[in-house]
Amino acid sequence: MNTKHNRQDLHSFLSQHPSIHPERRAAAVPIMQALQKERGYLNDAAIEEVAHLTGLSTTEVEELATFYTLIYRYPVGRHVVQICDSVCCSIRGADELLVAAEKYSGVPLGAVTPNGALSVLPSICLGLCDRAPAALVDGEGLGPLNKVGLEALLRSLGEED
Amino acid sequence: MLGIIRIDGHEIPFEPGDNLLKVALAADVDIPYFCYHAALGSVGACRLCAVEIMSDDPDKVPRVAMACLEPASDGLEVSVSAPAAQQVRQRVIEFLMINHPHDCPICDEGGECHLQEMTVACGPAYRRYQGHKRTFTNQNLGPLVHHEMNRCITCYRCTRFYQDYALGDDLGAMRLRNEVYFGRFQDGPLESPFAGNLVEICPTGVFTDAIFRQHFTRVWDLKTASSICPHCSVGCNILPGARDGTLRRVRHRPHPEINRWFICDRGRYGHQYSEHTARPLTPRVAGATITYRKALIAATEQIKAAGDRIGGLGSIREDLEGNALLRALLNNLNGIFSAFNDPELEAATITAVNRIQNSDGTPSLTEMEQVDAALILGDLTAHAPMIDLALRQAYRRGAQLTVLHNGPTPLTQFAVTTLPVPPHEMGAYLSRLHERITASPASKDVQDESTAEIAERLAAARRPLLIGVVETLAASEIIALAQLATALGTDARLAYALPGANAYGAALLTLASRKTTTILEAIETGQIQTLIVAGTDPLGDTRLGSRWRAACQRLNTLIVLDCIATTTTAAADILFPVAAWAERGGTFVNYEGRAQGFAPAFKRLELLPSTAEVIADLVQCLDLYLPDAPAVLSEAFPGYQAPVPGSAGSLMPVHPLPTHIDTATRSDHEHHHKHWQAALTTWYGDEELASFAPALMKLAPTATALISPAAALNANIEEGAQVKLRGPVGTMTLPVQLDNRVADGTVALTRMALVQLGVGHGDLLELEPVS
Numbered sequence: 063m064n065t066k067h068n069r070q071d072l073h074s075f076l077s078q079h080p081s082i083h084p085e086r087r088a089a090a091v092p093i094m095q096a097l098q099k100e101r102g103y104l105n106d107a108a109i110e111e112v113a114h115l116t117g118l119s120t121t122e123v124e125e126l127a128t129f130y131t132l133i134y135r136y137p138v139g140r141h142v143v144q145i146c147d148s149v150c151c152s153i154r155g156a157d158e159l160l161v162a163a164e165k166y167s168g169v170p171l172g173a174v175t176p177n178g179a180l181s182v183l184p185s186i187c188l189g190l191c192d193r194a195p196a197a198l199v200d201g202e203g204l205g206p207l208n209k210v211g212l213e214a215l216l217r218s219l220g221e222e223d
Numbered sequence: 224m225l226g227i228i229r230i231d232g233h234e235i236p237f238e239p240g241d242n243l244l245k246v247a248l249a250a251d252v253d254i255p256y257f258c259y260h261a262a263l264g265s266v267g268a269c270r271l272c273a274v275e276i277m278s279d280d281p282d283k284v285p286r287v288a289m290a291c292l293e294p295a296s297d298g299l300e301v302s303v304s305a306p307a308a309q310q311v312r313q314r315v316i317e318f319l320m321i322n323h324p325h326d327c328p329i330c331d332e333g334g335e336c337h338l339q340e341m342t343v344a345c346g347p348a349y350r351r352y353q354g355h356k357r358t359f360t361n362q363n364l365g366p367l368v369h370h371e372m373n374r375c376i377t378c379y380r381c382t383r384f385y386q387d388y389a390l391g392d393d394l395g396a397m398r399l400r401n402e403v404y405f406g407r408f409q410d411g412p413l414e415s416p417f418a419g420n421l422v423e424i425c426p427t428g429v430f431t432d433a434i435f436r437q438h439f440t441r442v443w444d445l446k447t448a449s450s451i452c453p454h455c456s457v458g459c460n461i462l463p464g465a466r467d468g469t470l471r472r473v474r475h476r477p478h479p480e481i482n483r484w485f486i487c488d489r490g491r492y493g494h495q496y497s498e499h500t501a502r503p504l505t506p507r508v509a510g511a512t513i514t515y516r517k518a519l520i521a522a523t524e525q526i527k528a529a530g531d532r533i534g535g536l537g538s539i540r541e542d543l544e545g546n547a548l549l550r551a552l553l554n555n556l557n558g559i560f561s562a563f564n565d566p567e568l569e570a571a572t573i574t575a576v577n578r579i580q581n582s583d584g585t586p587s588l589t590e591m592e593q594v595d596a597a598l599i600l601g602d603l604t605a606h607a608p609m610i611d612l613a614l615r616q617a618y619r620r621g622a623q624l625t626v627l628h629n630g631p632t633p634l635t636q637f638a639v640t641t642l643p644v645p646p647h648e649m650g651a652y653l654s655r656l657h658e659r660i661t662a663s664p665a666s667k668d669v670q671d672e673s674t675a676e677i678a679e680r681l682a683a684a685r686r687p688l689l690i691g692v693v694e695t696l697a698a699s700e701i702i703a704l705a706q707l708a709t710a711l712g713t714d715a716r717l718a719y720a721l722p723g724a725n726a727y728g729a730a731l732l733t734l735a736s737r738k739t740t741t742i743l744e745a746i747e748t749g750q751i752q753t754l755i756v757a758g759t760d761p762l763g764d765t766r767l768g769s770r771w772r773a774a775c776q777r778l779n780t781l782i783v784l785d786c787i788a789t790t791t792t793a794a795a796d797i798l799f800p801v802a803a804w805a806e807r808g809g810t811f812v813n814y815e816g817r818a819q820g821f822a823p824a825f826k827r828l829e830l831l832p833s834t835a836e837v838i839a840d841l842v843q844c845l846d847l848y849l850p851d852a853p854a855v856l857s858e859a860f861p862g863y864q865a866p867v868p869g870s871a872g873s874l875m876p877v878h879p880l881p882t883h884i885d886t887a888t889r890s891d892h893e894h895h896h897k898h899w900q901a902a903l904t905t906w907y908g909d910e911e912l913a914s915f916a917p918a919l920m921k922l923a924p925t926a927t928a929l930i931s932p933a934a935a936l937n938a939n940i941e942e943g944a945q946v947k948l949r950g951p952v953g954t955m956t957l958p959v960q961l962d963n964r965v966a967d968g969t970v971a972l973t974r975m976a977l978v979q980l981g982v983g984h985g986d987l988l989e990l991e992p993v994s
């Protein structure tokens with residue numbers, strides 16, 4: 063995926079963004095998304111790159127990168143399950159689901175399974191309160207969840223290559 | 224006044240647009256709060272300022288609202304004491320305290336912690352929460368500010384100050400949920416010249432004073448007194464705190480027209496000079512330490528022997544009393560007095576003061592925040608940091624800033640137009656601008672677009688400000704700036720950042736007679752035998768240091784009074800160590816001409832008289848009859864009354880000299896192709912006293928030769944290459960750094976480099992690549 067060709071494309075795409083976006087902070091978001099698509103997550107060097115491209119300081123980029131739940135600052139698995147633990151989901155049992163998720167995946171929240179297949183992360187409200195307790199599975203909403211369903215889900219995702 | 228609100232029965236008047244919290248605090252009615260700050264406004268982040276508001280409709284129940292977000296309106300009935308409001312506040316504190324460590328006994332903030340006070344005032348006395356507390360990793364934020372993130376209550380004051388108010392971009396709010404983190408992208412020193420204000424703005428112990436921490440004491444044990452910052456001509460009001468004969472820290476003290484809630488980091492951390500290990504603390508005669516009495520006797524003998532062949536140098540950082548008494552002594556002895564050691568700086572400072580005295584007065588910092596356009600000559604951040612902060616506020620309100628600079632200056636970030644101008648071309652540029660402003664539309668030269676733009680912007684402004692840094696301007700350019708102000712009409716305001724905390728006072732004392740050259744020449748020709756130097760370092764001067772050093776070889780006796788170890792104190796035959804500013808009382812006259820008194824916060828164990836006291840003792844030993852400092856001052860300035868420390872200060876009586884006595888010269892030299900113009904490039908910590916503050920000095924930029932990329936290309940020099948610089952006194956080799964903020968044909972150098980080369984700002988020097 064990391065071919066030279068891709069990288070050049072990305073850079074020409076990235077360098078156009080600041081001029082399209084009058085507000086530099088707004089330009090940072092699509093740039094971060096593009097870099098994350100290529101690399102899976104944003105490491106410190108990527109933050110510096112975004113700062114360079116947008117003219118923002120590294121601290122300003124870090125503020126944005128760590129605010130958005132869909133931007134990852136640490137490596138994630140090929141599949142990402144984000145389980146909501148905000149008010150509605152919490153009332154409906156999200157905390158237990160998070161504990162269970164660690165057991166089913168075999169790694170702590172935020173860590174990647176040894177085969178690189180899966181990460182489970184807690185999340186703030188996903189806007190799926192009507193389906194609480196809810197989760198985002200590779201970007202798709204899912205809920206209401208229960209332990210049985212979660213176990214099946216995590217086992218199947220965790221075994222995939 | 225628009226109306227009245229009632230808080231628990233008290234009737235309180237308010238101004239339109241005020242919120243309930245502001246109204247209450249102004250009337251000394253307590254409403255608990257965290258995130259509101261007068262300078263930063265309301266955001267409603269902490270939810271502590273809950274109050275109950277009655278409805279107009281008696282059938283409706285009262286509602287609980289955030290006082291900081293609720294506009295005051297006439298007749299509003301508010302209750303702070305209502306049980307519903309009290310309960311909200313108690314819960315808020317209980318939640319905030321869930322993660323807060325119970326470390327008050329070892330927390331630097333203890334004793335002046337807003338969180339501690341609010342918890343005692345509103346919160347439950349015991350913790351119900353039994354779970355794990357959230358913990359953070361702290362960052363190393365450099366030598367000035369200590370970081371302890373676990374204590375954070377997420378009020379956002381720090382970033383609102385750092386980013387929104389002071390326009391810094393290296394401290395921010397990161398992450399989300401209950402892990403919001405206030406810090407930098409990575410460890411490293413905070414970059415803002417105003418970073419130290421975090422220590423005061425944070426309502427808890429997240430950001431604390433890293434210097435105070437090294438020699439800590441509980442704040443209730445500190446001796447304090449109303450004081451004035453000695454590090455520049457702005458004259459910010461401060462509160463030094465001392466214990467056991469040592470100075471521990473400096474905080475701001477509000478002055479409604481100057482610094483209000485803040486000070487710069489030079490003002491906050493420069494004080495370490497008075498604790499410097501090299502500071503002279505015992506009198507010396509011919510290199511040997513001696514008692515104060517014996518030093519007085521030795522000095523008396525020499526002064527008597529010299530008769531009228533005596534000179535005295537006062538100082539722009541020495542207080543009004545010390546300068547005035549020294550002048551009175553010299554007058555009495557028929558000697559010569561000057562308050563400057565460089566005639567060009569003398570001419571520039573006196574010219575600036577004279578122009579201010581001939582104008583309608585110079586704007587205060589709060590007035591500067593209201594201007595809608597400014598023309599800035601030089602690096603305000605380095606020479607008057609809090610004026611920079613005031614202009615950042617003007618910029619936030621939409622003011623258009625134009626900066627003419629010789630080298631890099633932080634304010635260019637916020638300017639609509641920035642123009643690098645070589646020192647020698649500044650005068651010509653200002654007269655072009657003047658022509659452009661005064662010329663009839665038809666005769667306007669259309670060639671020079673940027674000049675036209677600047678001129679039009681200034682002419683169109685409702686309230687333009689013209690401000691220049693005196694240390695990097697020649698007298699002629701100072702006049703030219705004043706003429707621009709006149710050309711722009713009565714709404715234009717004129718100000719100068721002067722070269723020292725009491726430069727205005729020093730200039731007033733020497734307004735009518737400029738004697739620096741006379742003294743120097745008299746020493747060189749042997750007409751002066753004994754020189755008394757008070758609080759200045761002529762031998763370490765950039766341009767004239769070597770000439771002073773040579774001249775002083777001819778003296779019989781060099782008597783020096785100072786509180787820091789300089790080249791001049793090292794050469795002194797008789798040395799009187801004097802009290803540093805926090806150890807004595809005195810008066811500084813700031814850039815506005817505002818005389819402000821400062822009181823001693825403490826005494827050291829050593830006997831350290833003030834400069835004025837040493838001179839008074841000399842007068843006595845000499846059997847002379849001279850009035851005391853207040854009498855000398857009221858004689859020099861009819862109508863002068865010593866300003867009381869802690870008061871708002873008083874404007875010095877104005878004695879404008881006609882402006883035609885301004886001499887307008889810049890010592891010009893033949894141009895040669897190998898010659899470059901030296902430009903003083905400094906940073907906010909660069910000042911004579913503060914240069915003895917070790918922690919602050921850790922942040923000093925490394926010495927390089929800064930030149931513009933275009934000039935580098937011309938001279939075939941690459942970034943990082945070594946160049947040899949040759950001045951009249953010495954040579955040095957420095958790496959080149961390219962910076963497009965440096966003017967053409969100009970090499971921007973640090974003060975130390977200028978001293979070593981023996982050149983002043985604007986002087987010529989040779990530069991060649993080292994092969």
Ligand code: SF4
Nearest residue numbers: 375376378379381425
């Ligand atoms: S660090 Fe201090 S100022 Fe900043 S949000 Fe936390 S408590 Fe408030």
Ligand code: SF4
Nearest residue numbers: 452455459487490609
């Ligand atoms: S701006 Fe000047 S007077 Fe004010 S705190 Fe800074 S150095 Fe001191």
Ligand code: FES
Nearest residue numbers: 146151187188190
């Ligand atoms: S609280 Fe979980 S989706 Fe809204």
Ligand code: FES
Nearest residue numbers: 267269270272291
């Ligand atoms: S002061 Fe009103 S919400 Fe913080």
